[in-house]
Amino acid sequence: MGSAVDNNSIALHRCADMVILSNTPKGRGVFATKDIPARAVIDVCPVLVLGVEENEEHIRHTSLYHYTYNWPVKDENGSTRVSQAVIFGLGSMFNHNIDQNVGWVRDTERLLVTYRTLRNITAGEELCISYGPRLTFKDADSGAYVHDEEDGLEQLNRIQLA
Template sequence: MSSPINVNLEEDGIALERFTGLVLIMNTPKGRGVFASKPIPAGTTIDICAALVLSPHDAKEHISHTELNNYTYNWPYPTGENGNQTTQAVVFGLGSLFNHSTHQQNVGWTRDLVRQVVTYRTLRDVRQGEELCISYGGHLTFVDADAEELKAEAEAEARDGGEAALARIELV
């Protein structure tokens, strides 16, 4: 049995949380995906994930040539007097398992650059059985699975003068 180290858990520790009502499904149209096994209220913390920030050299010379490159996040890398350079980070936990959605994004994420963690929270109420999706931003390295659905909706809205879009707006 190892002895405890001398740290202040309240000041130095990062509280890790994961929402318990989640399942990983392996055979979705997008590949594997994270789904809600029970309703999740808006603003719920889904996961707090540690990040491994790679040096720009390692990201470019090693990771960019592997499948792992498709699962990394852009991350600022301090370069001293010159400011920041962009590198990649491997996000552990559920961070690299969420699929992208432009249209059905229901989870947002924030980076803590100092503590090197990413926190995921629901943006709205999530129904049981719904896939949890984040936005990867505008620089996708793959074909967006929502692209055909969005194209069909845009064509329908063009035909009906935007009435379909107005019908989807929820009044607050």
């Protein structure tokens, strides 16, 4: 088989300084356990692209649909259509914040999404992406919930001590 690293291999990266907390007002969320610098790659996630018909006829009627990303696909005529993709890794765990601190880039050829911090992240801070301006759910950051970073640090300290 030869070398494990060749032109077909994809280097996967994940920042080790993160945890998932289950009991936040938004449900599960990804939080920094240490400071993370701006522009750091925090995860490279493989993607499973769903067929347009498969998505419309099946996935759209399940809870999985709420965890998928829009993904461009070419149809048999070469036209680009929008389907959905399941993002493995942390991609489907990031919560929404219109003032996001994590950005993402699609790699449609290699079927990957790379997530990077957009600014310096402090220990205890939640890592969030923006789902865009048209949300289909109540935004937990709309003012009904104020994230207390001290609470986040307390939760992280309990996890790290366990």
